[in-house]
Every structure is written in structure tokens, then in C-alpha cells.
Amino acid sequence: MVDVLALVEARLRTALGEPDARAAVTFLGTDRIEVLRFTDGDIVRYATLGMSAQPMADPTAALADPVKGPRAELVLSVRAGLADTDKVLRPLAVLAASPQVEGVVVAPGASLDLGEPLWPGAAFGSVLVAEPGGLIEDLELDAPMDPVRFLPLLPMTANEAAWKRVRGAAELEGRWLARGTDLRDPLRPSVPLD
Template identity: 90%
Template structure:
């Protein structure tokens, strides 16, 4: 477990630079999850560290495989200085603990919800898991372990989350794109959905 997390942290540092802050959260019955903060000009990036320590298990499997299975970490990028986004550390740790707590596999296209605003005054309580590979490349591990994927998170308003449940993730992403939505704006409202 420690070896995988050391490799993951090294990959994050290579892609994002040195973290300027980190926090750790432990939930009853789960492994420790850290959240690292990286400042990149006018952007702040938050990355989880700990979710990939164990593979995510298929909830329908009788036994969880301790070696094989998808592994991931979560990455959230927002514009710095527009909101108190550092309060997102605990919600991100909650999302990263979801595979251990709820026995789900977090994959692109999935919605994750914490039930409360991601940070004070945020109009988002959920996120859309986007496709990996852009900001931080997958981390290959020794066989038979699956690579660690770094999954970007896109904050969603409750209206967007409800619309996505009906129309699927790709349709929501297209709506954001065609309307020029700044997904990194921590103060943005819902995109037009009519």
C-alpha cells in the first residue's frame, strides 16, 4: 500500500509541482485519505492521496481481489481567490473514501454527491467524474495491478445533477461546452438546461 501511494505522490508532484498544503482525514473503518493542494498561477488544484492504495472492488463480487481491480485518485481544479475552496478538503476525502465505504467503483461518467455544499456558499454538492489523462497521466503499476487513473472532478449544481441522471454525462458535458461554461469558477451558477 505504502509503495503505491509513494509512486502516486511522485506522479502528482511531477505533473502539478510541489504541494503547498496537505490535510489527512480518517473515517471509521477506512484507510487514511490525504488531500494535497497545488497552486498553479490563478488556479488551485486539490488531489486525493490514498484512494488508490487498494483496488476498487466490484460490489457484486463475492470476494474483493486485494491486487487486481481499478485504482484511482481524484483531482479538482478551481480558480483561486474567488471562494473559500479550501473547505473542500473534507468533502474530497469523503468522495475518495466512497469505494471503501460504499463498495462502488468510481469511473468516468459517474456522479458523486456529498449532500452538502463542497465549500461555503457553493452551489455544488456533487461532482461529475470526467475522463482521465489530460492533466495527470495514468500511473502504470507492476502486473497484475491495474494502473492508477487520476480522475478530474467537475462540480455540478443540483439541477445539473438531476438533468445528468436523465440525459447522461456526455449530454451535460456538451451543454457546458456549447454554452462556454467556466467549470473552474467556484461561484458559477447552473448552466441553462431548457
């Protein structure tokens, strides 16, 4: 059987360079989740490693398929030095463990809510899962396994998360774009939603 996580880590290193830090978190009843930190100039990227070890299963399925099903890892990009964003490691691991713990399938357009700030003092307690493919290409695996997708996470304030629930992900992304919102700014305010 192919070592999916070794391939995923190789893809991350190819796309982002060598990680300058890594942390591991294990939750009761789940596989180990690592979070790798990559620094590129004034941008810090945090990528999970471990979420893709097993395919995500449809929570309504009677049995989870151990081979087929969507696989993903999460990637968060923020500007360095503006906030204590290294404290995001555990919250990211919590989000990456959610398919195993809660039986959810994480896909673009979904909201993931932590119920607490992403890092100390952050205005963001949830994230919007964005479309993959821009920064890190999907990792194709041998059939019948689905490819691993690297899903960007966009931090949302409570107001933005509530607005997204009512209006949808495309509307919120359109609002961010129209207002020129810097989604990598860890100190940014909520986008005006009037």
C-alpha cells in the same frame, strides 16, 4: 510489495509541482486519505492521496481481490481567491473514501453526491467524474495491478446533477461546452438546461 501511494505522490509532484498544503482525514474502518493542494497561478488543484492504495472492488463480487481492480485518485481544479475552496478538503476525502465505505467503483461518467455543499456557500453538492489523461497521465503499476487513473472532478449544481441523471454525462458535458461554461469558476451559476 510496491508502495503505490509513494508512486502516486511522485506522479502528482511531477505533473503539478510541490504541494503547498496537505490535510489528512481518517474515517472509521477506512485507510487514511490525504488531500494535497497545488497552486498554479490563479488555479488551485486539490488531489486525493490514498484512494488508490487498494483496488476498487465490484460490490457484487463475493470476495474483493487485494491486487487486481481499478485504482484512482480524484483531482479538483478551481480558480483561486473567489471562494473559500480550501474547505473542500474533507468533502474530497469523503468522496475518495466512498469505494471503501460504500463499495462503489468510481469511473468516468459517474456522479458522486455529497448531500452538502463542496465548500461553504457553494452551489455544488455533487461532482461529475470526467475522463482522465489530460492533466496527469495514468500511473502504470507492475502486473497484475491496474494503473492508477487521476480522475478530474467537475462540480455540478443540483439542477445539472438532475439533468445528468436523465440525459447522461455526455449530454451535460456537451451543454457545458456549447455554453462556454467555466467549470473552474467556484461561483458559476448552473448552465441553462432548457
